[in-house]
Every structure is written in C-alpha cells, then in structure tokens.
Amino acid sequence: MxxxxxxxxxxxxxxxxxxxxxxxxxxxxxxxxxxxxxxxxxxxxxxxxxxxxxxxxxxxxxxxxxxxxxxxxxxxxxxxxxxxxxxxxxxxxxxxxxxxxxxxxxxxxxHRPALAGLVPTPAKPVLLLDCGANVEVRAEHLVQFAYMGAAFMEAVVGVSRPSVGLLSVGAENGKGTPQVLEARERLAGGPLNFVGNLEGFDLPGASADVVVADGFTGNIALKVLEGTSRVVRDAIRGAVTSGPVSSVGGLLIRGAVGRLRDSIDPEAVGGAILLxxxxxxxxxxxxxxxxxxxxxxxxxxxxxxxxMVDRTSAALAAGGAMRSAPVGSFATVTPETPDRPG
Amino acid sequence: MxxxxxxxxxxxxxxxxxxxxxxxxxxxxxxxxxxxxxxxxxxxxxxxxxxxxxxxxxxxxxxxxxxxxxxxxxxxxxxxxxxxxxxxxxxxxxxxxxxxxxxxxxxxxxHRPALAGLVPTPAKPVLLLDCGANVEVRAEHLVQFAYMGAAFMEAVVGVSRPSVGLLSVGAENGKGTPQVLEARERLAGGPLNFVGNLEGFDLPGASADVVVADGFTGNIALKVLEGTSRVVRDAIRGAVTSGPVSSVGGLLIRGAVGRLRDSIDPEAVGGAILLxxxxxxxxxxxxxxxxxxxxxxxxxxxxxxxxMVDRTSAALAAGGAMRSAPVGSFATVTPETPDRPG
CATH class of the missing domain: 3.40.718.10 (Isopropylmalate Dehydrogenase)
Known part of the structure; x- marks a missing residue:
C-alpha cells in the first residue's frame, strides 16, 4: 500500500x-x-x-x-x-x-463536527472535545462527541475501551445544564465505558481518557489549563531563581521545567483534530x-x-447515536456563521 | 461603632x-x-x-x-x-x-445572586463570578454579575475602577454565546471599566480584575485552574526530586513551591462570596x-x-442594570432546585 x-x-x-x-x-x-x-x-x-x-x-x-x-x-x-x-x-x-x-x-x-484536542497532562494525554467548533450544543451533539472521541482514542492513540466522561459542575447525577443531564442519561445506557460526570479538576487530573463538553466550555477549559500551566511554571522558576542559591536553583529548575514541558508539549501532540x-x-x-x-x-x-473515519461511523452506529433525519449537504460550522452555501 | x-x-x-x-x-x-x-x-x-x-x-x-x-x-x-x-x-x-x-x-x-470567588493568581487576585450558583443565565444576569463583581472589588478589595471582562471563546466582538454577545453590547455602553471579551488564559494571567461567566463555565474554569496548578506543582516537584541532585533539588523546590503556594493560598483569601x-x-x-x-x-x-451591599445597589443603579419587574420573595437558587417555598 x-x-x-x-x-x-x-x-x-x-x-x-x-x-x-x-x-x-x-x-x-x-x-x-x-x-x-x-x-x-x-x-x-x-x-x-x-x-x-x-x-x-x-x-x-x-x-x-x-x-x-x-x-x-x-x-x-x-x-x-x-x-x-x-x-x-x-x-x-x-x-x-x-x-x-x-x-x-x-x-x-x-449532527456537528467537533474539534478534539489532545490535552497534554503529566499523567497521560486526555482528549477534550468540543474545543470550540460548536459554541452551543444540544444533548444529542454531546452524545455524538462522546462516541467520536472514544473512537479516535481507540483507533489513533491506541487506548483500549477508553473511559469517557461529561464535563459538569459536580460528579453527582442531577448536576449540570439540561443538555448535560440528558446526554448523561443517554450515554449511561450505551456501549461506551462511560464514567458519568467529571469536574474541572478531572481534566488536568486525567480522570478519564475522553472529556466531553460543549465548544464554549471546552475552549475555555483548554485555555485555562494551558494558561495556568504556563503561569505556575513561570512563577516557580521565578521563585527559585530569585532565591538565595539562585544559580544552582536556576539550573535545577530549568532542567525540571524543561522535562515537564517535554511531557506536556503541544508540538509533540500534533494539534487538534476535527471529528x-x-x-x-x-x-x-x-x-x-x-x-x-x-x-x-x-x-x-x-x-x-x-x-479513524470508518471506526467513528461504526462507533456511532453501535451506540445508536446516528442522526436519523436526512443529512443535508452542509453542517453549521458555528452559530456565528449563519451563511449558507448555494 | x-x-x-x-x-x-x-x-x-x-x-x-x-x-x-x-x-x-x-x-x-x-x-x-x-x-x-x-x-x-x-x-x-x-x-x-x-x-x-x-x-x-x-x-x-x-x-x-x-x-x-x-x-x-x-x-x-x-x-x-x-x-x-x-x-x-x-x-x-x-x-x-x-x-x-x-x-x-x-x-x-x-435577578439572581452569584457566587464570586477570589482566584489566587501569582500576579493579583482576580474575582471570578458566577462560580456555580446559576448553571444557566440570561444576558441581563451576566450584566448584573459584572456590576456586582466590580462593586465588590472596589468596596472590599480596594481596587479603584476595577477592569471587568466577559469570559468567552475569543477576544473579538462576535465570539461567544448569544448571551455573551448581548451582555457585551449592554456593558460596552455603561459606566464600568469594561474591557470586552476575555479568553481562558486571561483568568490565570489576571488580564482583568473581574471575570464574568455563567455559573457552569465559571465553576469549571475555577476547578480547571485549581487542578492544573496542583498537577503542575506536583509534577515539577517530582521532576526535581527524582533528578541526579535530588536532595539539594528537593530542598530548593520545596521552598519555591511553598512560597508559590503561599501566594496562591485559598485559605488566605477567605473563600467565595455570594453577591x-x-x-x-x-x-x-x-x-x-x-x-x-x-x-x-x-x-x-x-x-x-x-x-458592600449598599455600594452594590448603587453600582447596579448607576449602570441601569436593576431589574425593573417586581421582585418576588424568592430567587431561584439553581435550575436544579425547582422547589418553591410556600
């Protein structure tokens, strides 16, 4: 081939x-x-x-x-x-x-393509989707994101039976927006390795392989994570190198921060993928x-x-998450782009 | 007194x-x-x-x-x-x-009380609201959060003319949910020191004194920030102490991480305030x-x-952000609590 x-x-x-x-x-x-x-x-x-x-x-x-x-x-x-x-x-x-x-x-x-980002956490890469393609979503979109994300992690990253969770404001059932509550109910009965709701700290903590969110929340969560990682690294480097043993400390911390940066390096991951x-x-x-x-x-x-594409289709079909209405030739890219092709 | x-x-x-x-x-x-x-x-x-x-x-x-x-x-x-x-x-x-x-x-x-959290960033404390009292909001709620948050920062933290931004998926006008777009339009004409949209990394980066979000996004953003801060500190500590000069490195990093923890210590801040x-x-x-x-x-x-309370009232009035409809005796605490007192 x-x-x-x-x-x-x-x-x-x-x-x-x-x-x-x-x-x-x-x-x-x-x-x-x-x-x-x-x-x-x-x-x-x-x-x-x-x-x-x-x-x-x-x-x-x-x-x-x-x-x-x-x-x-x-x-x-x-x-x-x-x-x-x-x-x-x-x-x-x-x-x-x-x-x-x-x-x-x-x-x-x-229904809608989703932008999926491999978030580099120290423990393991976590797939977060949607990272910003869909600012507003319905429950059935979140359900599809879950199946699409799991298929990607299985096919491309090689994680067998990836765990999947819904980003929300509390782990208990009943916590979240109506969209999250409905998606949770649908996913709980399906074939995925679904772990229920996740909270914000579960993203850096890598509590699941796939974290599902609407594109507004996912985009903000990803940027908060990246920004916090940078700010904390800079603050520690600053604190060490301004200390009494600055030169030795500076060398040590440069090494440590460098190793950490390698383990959470976006360039090594290759960017986001549109599923x-x-x-x-x-x-x-x-x-x-x-x-x-x-x-x-x-x-x-x-x-x-x-x-990946065929396996995504198969996963959606196996979960009964396919859109049943006829599919037009055009998907809304984002709610801010109401233009339609002729 | x-x-x-x-x-x-x-x-x-x-x-x-x-x-x-x-x-x-x-x-x-x-x-x-x-x-x-x-x-x-x-x-x-x-x-x-x-x-x-x-x-x-x-x-x-x-x-x-x-x-x-x-x-x-x-x-x-x-x-x-x-x-x-x-x-x-x-x-x-x-x-x-x-x-x-x-x-x-x-x-x-x-309209709705909001939970406001002083986020300890290395640069300065940033007030994030809503941190979870209102999972779903309308534009007028976001507008009130902005005025309430600014009044708190001015009255209680002593920040003069605090800058206020709306958490969204891009800095440009036109980026965000319909609620964010409408709130932005209303705030832009008002008396606040309004800086427009903020992105996720602006929260740890302390780009504004007050960051306004719905309670779903705000709660997740806060927990992602706290979780990432912890994970990165632990990873750096781990990287340094497992290095070739582990004992010296361990001492240095313990000191540096300790100083950083002091500067971003939630116990020093005193928790969240319900505005x-x-x-x-x-x-x-x-x-x-x-x-x-x-x-x-x-x-x-x-x-x-x-x-704080009177100054909050005054700020809402000055911004023309008061609710004009008659106020009942009960505010919906969260969308998950539909129960009503008799």
Missing part, C-alpha cells in the same frame, strides 16, 4: 510558509503543500501547489466561499477530490473548519514550528492508516 | 466543628457560632448557639425548608433577623445558598482549617464595614 498523501496548508502559521514546508519535509510523509511557491522549498515526497491567497473576512464561511483560490480552500478540495487522504492546517481555526466542512462534508449521521467529517482534518496551533507541523502531519497519517 | 457580629455555621467543614470554633476565636471578631455545642469551645467575642443538625437531602431548597433547626438555617435566620450582620459557612455550597437566599433574600433589583443578597454571605472551602475560617470571617467583616 502506498502511504497516504496529506494535503497541508502552508498559510496562516505564525512561523510562515517556509517553516511549514520544513515541517512537511521533516515529517517523512507524502505531502501536497498548498501555499506561496516562491517562499517554500519542496523535498522528497513533498509536492508544492502554488496558492498564495488566504480567505479574507471576519466571517469564515463567507470568506471561504469568496476565495476559492485560497490555499486552505484548495487543500480541502484536494481531499474532497481524492487527491489527498487528509487535511492539515496550522492556520486560523475558523477558515479551516469552514473549508473542511464545506468541501469534505460531514460523515453520514453526524465527524468524511476524512481526517488536523488543526495545528498557529504557534507551531517545523516540529509541530511534522507531528500534525504524522497525526493525520495515523488517522488515515487506522481507519 | 461596635464591630459587626458574624453568624458562622460550624457544621459541614471537613475539619469539624471544633476547628471552625478555633477559627472563630482566631479571627478576633464577634461571632455567633451555630453548631453542636458539645464539640465547640467559646472564647472572647465568640458566642455559641447549640444547633447540631444539618439539612439532609439531595435537593437543597427542600432540605433547608424541612430542617428549620439546622445550623445553617438558624445562622441565616440570625442575619435576616438582625442578630448578625453577615453569614459565613464552610459547609456545602448548595444548602448555604438555599438558606441564605430564602432567609436573607435578594437585594432589590437583583446580590441583602447581607454579605461568605462560603468557605469545605477544606478550610481554622486559618481559612478566620479569613472567611474577616472577609465578611470587611464586606459589612465597607458597605
């Missing part, structure tokens, strides 16, 4: 297209690279498609529709057309979600350098090789 | 009534202490009222109504009757909110020892001395 081709958008990363191209070469994968050809270097397995533009405009769906030549739009189309097997972007999340959802389309039976589409879509951090890009491409490749 | 009397519930703290009584004595304040007299020691200024019971039952409003002799119910009644000026509890949040709301009642013009009632109500952590209890009593005393 020839290795899968990954379509990679080189625009939008803070480090610029040259760094993304370097990440593509570093990955060792077959990459179709969309971006400004003048600024990028090809390499073994890396083919460049000149696409200098990015979708302009505050409203992602409209911007994507009005900029068919933009790199992210062309990259998504390459996946939809079968020229590539998965999409990777380190650009803005909004246009990536819009382009991917419009071109690649939702998986049959899926619920017909092909794998990986959204890197805008801050990724070549190493992060290479990880993101590797993550997309694993998702292809491990049949 | 005689110092204010603080009504203190001694039941419900993990450390037991004797430790709460010790905290009361330690505070140096005048305290009316409700709990099992046989397990507590009075002291100068500390008067004991024998009230061994706690409200039993999963549903707080019903439990409070069915247990009029319970310590928290009696303590709240003492404040409502004017025998004390403020209420402090280190027991469960649910019964405290229910007892306080039922007896002490909402401030005129307030929007006619008297100050402080809810300590269940884990508080005597020092935490003493801080909570001191926080309540400051709220009384600084006229």
């Amino acid at each position: 020839r290795p899968a081709v990954i379509a990679l958008d080189a625009n939008g990363a803070d480090a610029g297209p040259a760094a993304v191209a370097e990440g593509a070469r570093l990955s060792g994968e077959r990459v179709l690279l969309f971006g400004p050809a003048a600024q990028m270097e090809a390499g073994e397995g890396v083919e460049i498609v000149d696409a200098p533009g990015t979708p302009a405009g505050a409203e992602p769906v409209r911007a994507v529709r009005q900029n068919p030549d933009a790199s992210i739009v062309q990259a998504a189309k390459a996946v939809a057309d079968g020229r590539a097997e998965a999409l990777v972007s380190a650009g803005s999340t909004g246009p990536t979600l819009a382009a991917a959802t419009l071109s690649i389309k939702r998986l049959k039976g899926v 619920g589409l017909r092909k794998p879509v990986v959204v890197g951090h805008g801050s990724f350098g070549p190493r992060g890009i290479a990880s993101a491409v590797g993550l997309a490749r694993r998702a292809v090789d491990e049949d | 005689r110092p204010a009397v603080i009504a203190l519930d001694a039941n419900g703290a993990d450390a037991g009534p004797a430790a709460v009584a010790e905290g009361a004595r330690l505070s140096g304040e005048r305290v009316l202490l409700f709990g099992p007299a046989a397990q507590m020691e009075a002291g100068e200024g500390v008067e004991i009222v024998d009230a061994p019971g706690t409200p039993a039952g999963a549903e707080p409003v019903r439990a409070v109504r069915q247990n009029p002799d319970a310590s928290i119910v009696q303590a709240a009644k003492a404040v409502a009757d004017g025998r004390a000026e403020a209420l402090v509890s280190a027991g469960s949040t649910g019964p405290t909110l229910a007892a306080a709301t039922l007896s002490i009642k909402r401030l005129k013009g307030v 929007g009632l006619r008297k100050p109500v402080v809810v300590g952590h269940g884990s508080f020892g005597p020092r935490g209890i003493a801080s909570a009593v001191g926080l309540a005393r400051r709220a009384v001395d600084e006229d």
Whole structure:
C-alpha cells in the first residue's frame, strides 16, 4: 500500500510558509503543500501547489466561499477530490473548519463536527472535545462527541475501551445544564465505558481518557489549563531563581521545567483534530514550528492508516447515536456563521 | 461603632466543628457560632448557639425548608433577623445558598445572586463570578454579575475602577454565546471599566480584575485552574526530586513551591462570596482549617464595614442594570432546585 498523501496548508502559521514546508519535509510523509511557491522549498515526497491567497473576512464561511483560490480552500478540495487522504492546517481555526466542512462534508449521521484536542497532562494525554467548533450544543451533539472521541482514542492513540466522561459542575447525577443531564442519561445506557460526570479538576487530573463538553466550555477549559500551566511554571522558576542559591536553583529548575514541558508539549501532540467529517482534518496551533507541523502531519497519517473515519461511523452506529433525519449537504460550522452555501 | 457580629455555621467543614470554633476565636471578631455545642469551645467575642443538625437531602431548597433547626438555617435566620450582620459557612455550597437566599433574600433589583470567588493568581487576585450558583443565565444576569463583581472589588478589595471582562471563546466582538454577545453590547455602553471579551488564559494571567461567566463555565474554569496548578506543582516537584541532585533539588523546590503556594493560598483569601443578597454571605472551602475560617470571617467583616451591599445597589443603579419587574420573595437558587417555598 502506498502511504497516504496529506494535503497541508502552508498559510496562516505564525512561523510562515517556509517553516511549514520544513515541517512537511521533516515529517517523512507524502505531502501536497498548498501555499506561496516562491517562499517554500519542496523535498522528497513533498509536492508544492502554488496558492498564495488566504480567505479574507471576519466571517469564515463567507470568506471561504469568496476565495476559492485560497490555499486552505484548495487543500480541502484536494481531499474532497481524492487527491489527498487528509487535511492539515496550522492556520486560523475558523477558515479551516469552514473549508473542511464545506468541501469534505460531514460523515453520514453526524449532527456537528467537533474539534478534539489532545490535552497534554503529566499523567497521560486526555482528549477534550468540543474545543470550540460548536459554541452551543444540544444533548444529542454531546452524545455524538462522546462516541467520536472514544473512537479516535481507540483507533489513533491506541487506548483500549477508553473511559469517557461529561464535563459538569459536580460528579453527582442531577448536576449540570439540561443538555448535560440528558446526554448523561443517554450515554449511561450505551456501549461506551462511560464514567458519568467529571469536574474541572478531572481534566488536568486525567480522570478519564475522553472529556466531553460543549465548544464554549471546552475552549475555555483548554485555555485555562494551558494558561495556568504556563503561569505556575513561570512563577516557580521565578521563585527559585530569585532565591538565595539562585544559580544552582536556576539550573535545577530549568532542567525540571524543561522535562515537564517535554511531557506536556503541544508540538509533540500534533494539534487538534476535527471529528465527524468524511476524512481526517488536523488543526495545528498557529504557534507551531517545523516540529509541530511534522507531528500534525504524522497525526493525520495515523488517522488515515487506522481507519479513524470508518471506526467513528461504526462507533456511532453501535451506540445508536446516528442522526436519523436526512443529512443535508452542509453542517453549521458555528452559530456565528449563519451563511449558507448555494 | 461596635464591630459587626458574624453568624458562622460550624457544621459541614471537613475539619469539624471544633476547628471552625478555633477559627472563630482566631479571627478576633464577634461571632455567633451555630453548631453542636458539645464539640465547640467559646472564647472572647465568640458566642455559641447549640444547633447540631444539618439539612439532609439531595435537593437543597427542600432540605433547608424541612430542617428549620439546622445550623445553617438558624445562622441565616440570625442575619435576616438582625442578630448578625453577615453569614459565613464552610459547609456545602448548595444548602448555604438555599438558606441564605430564602432567609436573607435578594437585594432589590437583583435577578439572581452569584457566587464570586477570589482566584489566587501569582500576579493579583482576580474575582471570578458566577462560580456555580446559576448553571444557566440570561444576558441581563451576566450584566448584573459584572456590576456586582466590580462593586465588590472596589468596596472590599480596594481596587479603584476595577477592569471587568466577559469570559468567552475569543477576544473579538462576535465570539461567544448569544448571551455573551448581548451582555457585551449592554456593558460596552455603561459606566464600568469594561474591557470586552476575555479568553481562558486571561483568568490565570489576571488580564482583568473581574471575570464574568455563567455559573457552569465559571465553576469549571475555577476547578480547571485549581487542578492544573496542583498537577503542575506536583509534577515539577517530582521532576526535581527524582533528578541526579535530588536532595539539594528537593530542598530548593520545596521552598519555591511553598512560597508559590503561599501566594496562591485559598485559605488566605477567605473563600467565595455570594453577591446580590441583602447581607454579605461568605462560603468557605469545605477544606478550610481554622486559618481559612478566620479569613472567611474577616472577609465578611470587611464586606459589612465597607458597605458592600449598599455600594452594590448603587453600582447596579448607576449602570441601569436593576431589574425593573417586581421582585418576588424568592430567587431561584439553581435550575436544579425547582422547589418553591410556600
């Protein structure tokens, strides 16, 4: 079997297209690279498609529709057309979600795609979803997120029978929004290894393999975790290096903080993955350098090789969580994007 | 002026009534202490009222109504009757909110009381509200939380013209739930020092003095922050002490982590405060020892001395954020407590 081709958008990363191209070469994968050809270097397995533009405009769906030549739009189309097997972007999340959802389309039976992030905790990676694709959700969306997240952890990360919990304000039944309460009831009767409600500290504490939330709460929880981790590390480093034995302390703490940073390094994880589409879509951090890009491409490749999409479908079907109404050609990307494609 | 009397519930703290009584004595304040007299020691200024019971039952409003002799119910009644000026509890949040709301009642013009927590960040304390009293909110609730939180920071913490932001999924206008978008619009035209939307990392980063959220998101954000802080400190301590120079490293890191813990110590802060009632109500952590209890009593005393309640009313009026509809005698404590008092 020839290795899968990954379509990679080189625009939008803070480090610029040259760094993304370097990440593509570093990955060792077959990459179709969309971006400004003048600024990028090809390499073994890396083919460049000149696409200098990015979708302009505050409203992602409209911007994507009005900029068919933009790199992210062309990259998504390459996946939809079968020229590539998965999409990777380190650009803005909004246009990536819009382009991917419009071109690649939702998986049959899926209400809403969800952005799933592998949260690097010291104990083990925890999958948090939704991290921001859906600001408002219904109970059946949360239920699908649970099945999609479990399928990803099983297929791509290799966790057997991953534990799944619902993020809420208390562990007891009866705690949470009406959406959470209803989702809890539905999940409790299903085939998942469902552990019930989780609280905020269960996310850094890695109390479950998959943590399910609406995109508003999930986005905030993820950023609070990342911000707190940074603030505490900086504060400890500051406290040690300002102490009486500052030079020795500084060396020790630099080593310790460095080891910790390695164990909770977002670049090693490869970014977030958009679940619920017909092909794998990986959204890197805008801050990724070549190493992060290479990880993101590797993550997309694993998702292809491990049949993540088919296994997601199977998990949704086994849980009776498929959407039964006819699926249109378009999924609402976010509630702020009411635009509809023609 | 005689110092204010603080009504203190001694039941419900993990450390037991004797430790709460010790905290009361330690505070140096005048305290009316409700709990099992046989397990507590009075002291100068500390008067004991024998009230061994706690409200039993999963549903707080019903439990409070069915247990009029319970310590928290009696303590709240003492404040409502004017025998004390403020209420402090280190027991469960649910019964405290229910007892306080039922007896002490909402401030005129307030839709919903909110639980406000002083989040100890290394930079400065940040007030986060709501931390869990209201799982679902409307835009006008968020607007009131903003004014109530700013009044608290100004009156009790002494921050002049505190900055106030709305927790959301992006800094740009247009990012967030419909409730957040509407609240943002209303706050932008008002007299507050309103900084717009904040993201998750702005909470540990202390980008504003007051961070406003619905109680579901606020509760989860607070617990993610506390949990991450603990996990990262433990991981750094573990990384240093397992290193090649473990004993020296262990000593250094213990000192540094200890100093950091002091700067972000919940016991020094005194717990959360329930804003929007006619008297100050402080809810300590269940884990508080005597020092935490003493801080909570001191926080309540400051709220009384600084006229927090009247200043909250004035701030709501100045912002045009008062509820105009007639105020009933009962505020919904949480959406999970649909019970209504007769």
